[in-house]
Amino acid sequence: MKNLFSASLLALTAAGAASAQDLPQASSQWFTDGQAQLETMLEKQENTNRALNVILFVADGNGVASNYMARMWAGQQEGGLGDDYVQPHEAFPELALVKTYNINAQTPDSAPTAGAMNTGVKQRFNVINVGEDAINGDCTTEAANELTTFAELMTEAGKSVGAVTSARLTHATPAAVYAKTVDRNWEASVPDECAEISRDIATQLVDAMEAGTLDVALGGGARNFATGEGNTTVGGNGRREDGADLVAEARDHGVEIAFDMASLEAASDEDAPLLGLFSDSHMSYEADRPEDEPSLADMVAKAITKMSNNENGFYLEVESGRVDHANHATNAKRAMIDGKMFADAIALADEMTDDADTLIIVTADHEHAIAMNGYCGRGTPIDGLCFDIAKEGIEHSGDLVLASDGKPYTVVGYLNGASSVMVEQEDGTYTAPEGRPEITQDEAQDLDYTQQVLIPKSSESHSGVDVALYAKGPWAHLFDGTVEQNYIFHVMNHAVNAE
Template sequence: MPSTTTDTSAPEVSATLKTPPAIPARVAGNEWYEGAQETLKANLAKRPIDRPAKNVILFIADGMDPTTVTAARIFDGQQKGMSGEENVLAFETLPHLALSKTYNTNQQVADSAGTASAMLTGVKTKAGMISVSDEAMVGDCQGALDNPVMTAGELAKQAGMAVGVVSTARLTHATPATVYSHSADRDWESDADLPEGAEGCTDIASQLISFPYGDGIDVALGGGRGNFMPKEMADPEYENRTGRRTDGRDLTAEWEAQGGTFVWNKAGLASASGKVLGLFEPSHMQYDADRSVNDEPSLSDMTATAIHLLSADEDGFFLMVEGGRVDHAHHGGNASRALSDTVAFDDAVATALAMVDLEDTLVIVTADHGHTMTFAGYPKRGNPMLGVVVSTEDDGSPSTEPYPAGDGKPYTTLGYANGPGAVLIGHDEDEHFERPEVSDEEAQGLDYQQQALVPGYSETHGGQDVTIFAGGPQAYLFDGTVEQNYIFHVIDFALGLNQRAEAASAE
């Protein structure tokens, strides 16, 4: 009599589970199926690097949320002659991913000071404060003095490592400042910014020069010359500009008196050695789309110089690199410059990946917070990322005419939920307000401000999670959705910062 027992065993599959099965004949030659199989092969070959790191590079693109990443990927691909969607950015090749929750302790939608402080110190704090714990209040000098939190930069120097900070923003701006300073207010960038009653607190620029650990910061490259020079001193590049300091101190001269080199242009950076302070603009550096390639180094140039100089330390290095102006372009409602600076940031990551070995260097790429840029409208494959929406016909073939919005007018693929490009829709007794026409040529212009829903002199940050991309020793610890301050803890674990700093102080 035949058995009635049901066979519940699993079907036979690959014994090793380390190689994908053969491609079925029914899908042979299908580029999507075969491409996914190649991705599966690559992922099956990945193995965690579970050993201490010698070096860590933390890349932060200010304001680079997932929508910005996707739009920049397509924009970059189209600049290379591709349709764009199939492109892959350099940092997207890193093998490990996580999502980072960006809120501050007092704000649902964060600012850069609180978020960068979380990544550099391991604790979340209020918006507007630099490497100070949540126990202090914004603007409270004594509270900041009583509640500083050690930064990864400080711990690395105590551990005997080299430390560098690079940014296209002012070096005294919120994100780079969290590497080396503590402040009750992110706006206290020079002594001219300190309010009455802030006795005992020092400005952020001064703290870079007087960094008290080890032999000081080794490499600092970015903008913000004005905060390091007295107001009586002429700027070396712009004849009508002077410094901002009211205390008469020339911090660039003080840096040189400590044995360092100060440079202010691309040529100076190319020949610099030893401990280097590079300040390439009185305020923020130029957007990459506006940069003079002869006079101002790119973020990639600065990253390469920093890695070259810091690598001379046999004890390893910690480097923070910020693409600071992605955020500024978003605030201006200007997607063109935001995407260009995101691509320039990716170029810097590519430069770093070509210079370091992921067997001993942990590379982390993330953002501090998001923005309100939207990506919508059913544009056809390969539609210009900055253009108006041209969709597909009913049969799926590409159209040639802009797809109209409900008001019958074209609209762009990228827009903002709020900001200076806002359009007033309504009427009063005298005038009816309509959304302006936008041509594809206008939309793709460098200075175009994307249309926005809610008016505002500046577009705001967004509260969405941002992505963490990572490769190298202990990078596999980035997994799932994590609090933003967790990033510091992986860095600390990978380098043994606290342990090494404590051991050094005990000697």
């Protein structure tokens, strides 16, 4: 019998792919979809054009698990089960896994991870665009270790440079486009002993715009550009202590200023640099965004429209910063909604550019301490409680899966955070004397719900787990396998210089 089976298998293999259509499963949708995917892959052509434009999309904290949440959320909002939904970047032809560790940190920080992508070398925890001999917080090690950024190289090549973020423009990831500092937290000031040798990040942004190495900067963080009460672009209080009005300085050097949706739309699409500061700190979560505040997609559209006027092309880094913040707060639902906006911005950028000359890279700087609980049946709401697997049909049974304590649990879980079930007692110890709290589906699906976690921390932590990278356009095929994060710079640089 064994020999007969082996002979049959050998004959099927020798017959080639055509015989696959004769298999009993050939009429299954899963089978035909798999064959269609195979045909697509067989027809794939490598794009070796020189890249005119490079767009680097970074969803802060959007690792594989966070991306999965966003996929499920988007698919279920469209009426599907979620797992078979395809986000725009998930249809990109090239894929790699990225190692995110820092020189001195197994679990990375956003500043050196973004810096690695913008300079081609890994960096130390909490620093931006300075070499491995620079020490966090020691400004005497800064000047001698400053690195050349991809944005500076693109400026030398005559290209426009832009940074778009839903976080503060002076925050770690967008700052990596233009700033060099031994401390990512020096957003509006530096220590007194560093005043003669270091510049705060907001000052570096305005200096970069004046020098022509940053043409478009759109995001939050207005408080770091102003001094005094009521003096920011949105009427808030400035955090600067040096008396400077950086917005006025920028305007004096020909930089156009936007502060809401109307002024962004009215801003010129011509050569004048554009600085948009739409909130005092981070911009709103997408779920809470007021109508007069632009979305991530709105800012991306403006940036691409404006920089596309440069016949030499552009480099644009786009950060969806608040995915990270929602995860830190163990507020999975807001992370999902911001993840959907990130995907919408990617789709828009893809539509506005040409695959023939634009390299688009979608990745994350790091993952979070997040995981998906099981065993859940298909169609279980990703923002809710886990429903059991049905024995018949496709969708879940409608019965909640119960843990050993007899209580249900959410699909999304975090390892640590402020919403721990362990409560601090009078003696300073942490216990859960009444066990894990009960939770209803309505509570779990509330926008403000924070997931139950075990380890108590004031803020949920990052994770050192690899993140995914999706790419399309010139030289995107160079992303393959498992790569170091600093390798991203090298592919971008090769793509714009290819002969």
